[in-house]
Amino acid sequence: MVERSERGDEGGPGGEPEAIGQCTECGEVYAVQHEDGDLRPIGTDGVCECGNDVFESVTEL
Numbered sequence: 001m002v003e004r005s006e007r008g009d010e011g012g013p014g015g016e017p018e019a020i021g022q023c024t025e026c027g028e029v030y031a032v033q034h035e036d037g038d039l040r041p042i043g044t045d046g047v048c049e050c051g052n053d054v055f056e057s058v059t060e061l
């Protein structure tokens with residue numbers, strides 16, 4: 001598992017939460033950041049624990 005990325009990820013996995021996102025597969029809820037128009041859960045590799053990487057916004061912070 002590689003934590004570092006040179007792709008210009010802002011904030012990294014420990015960034016500021018911007019919204020609440022819900023996994024479209026299992027319904028798990030995460031604090032998320034907006035990234036390129038998608039939602040990315042904070043503290044993960046960008047995917048839900050179920051393996052899904054699609055999240056829908058529940059509540060804007």
Ligand SMILES: [Zn+2]
Nearest residue numbers: 023026048050
């Ligand atoms: Zn899920």
